[in-house]
Amino acid sequence: MRVLLVEDDATLAEGIARHLRAENFVVDVARNGEDGQHRGDTEALDAVVLDLGLPRKDGIAVLKAWRAAGRAFPVLILTARDGWSDKVDGFKAGADDYLVKPFRVEELVLRLRAMVRRAAGHASARLTCGPLAFDSQLGTFELDGLPLRLTALEWRVLSCLMLRAGHVVERGDLFERVYEGDADVESNSVEVILARLRRKLGVPLIETVRGRGYRLNAPPA
Template sequence: MRLLLIEDDVELVQQIGSGLRDAGYAVDCSREGQDGWFLGQAVPFDLAVLDLGLPGLSGIDVIRRWRASGVAFPILILTARDRWQDKVEGLNAGADDYLTKPFHFEELSARIKALLRRAAGVSGVVVERGPVRLDLAAQEVHVGERRVELTAQEYKVLEYLMLHAGTVVSKTTLTEHMYDQDFELDSNVIEVFVARVRRKLDPDNRLRPIETLRGRGYRFAGHPR
């Protein structure tokens, strides 16, 4: 999953960005409202975390502009303001949740996971498709009773495909949602990861949970539940 972090506090950007990357997310960072707004318009992020008190363009204005232009990814507000009116204004502008500073990273992480699940139409922390079960909290994968060991990148591929089950996902889309802006796109890398995931999920080639649609991309069969 690829996240956008807009925060003008350098130390906080480093702390949050490092923590999110350690948790397996690709993270793009901006310290200014106008630049952050542009990134959100130009890149298909899965979620944005932003401060309200940004230089250049306020967090409220960033949210309003995104929503007015049809940007639909979940938005989590970070705010040092303790006035309830500021939080209400942010939510009314189109944000999905807020977190008041200071906060524990674990709470930020939990709120991000909840918003991502909600955006994917998943109510719980476990996604099941046939015999394949993905535990989003523990980042564990089972096929029936068999636990499947995946590398970090393989897990990212499977997570995205399962959270968008039934949808055709192109190689470009997978790459954009797995890596931050500094990564050079290479569809061959995605092909390798998908092939590895297939072999580990379905070594006997009986289940075939991941379809390849020539010239279009991949699709995890069915819809998450």
């Protein structure tokens, strides 16, 4: 899951980003509204965490610009303002959720996971594909009812495929949701991760669609 964090407080942004990465999110950070808007316009994102009080361009203006341009990714706004009118302004601009500072990062993680899951079209937090189950709120996988141990990169790949089960995920799209922009990786790294996942799953759930990407399918009954 790739998240853009737009927050001008360097200490807060560093702390949030560190915690999200520990929860297997890929995190991009922007420190002002102009940079944040540009990243939202040009990067493949699953969700955005957007502070309202930003330099150069405030969060409401950034959010309105994204929505006017057809950017549909879910947005959670952060605000130090506890007034109802500020929350209303955020929702009118196109926000999906909000948190008032100070907040617990654990709650932010849960809200982000819920937003990403709903944006992918899933009402239930528990997703299944054949013998594979994914609790999108807890971030845990099970295979045949037993916990499935995954590395951070394996988790990112499998969660992306699971949220889009039955649909082709393009290789480039998958790559962007696994690695951060400054990562130094081999061109075949995604294929290496997929090979490891296939061995761990032991059943043919992951299909390679030539020239397009990959798809997670339930095995025939």
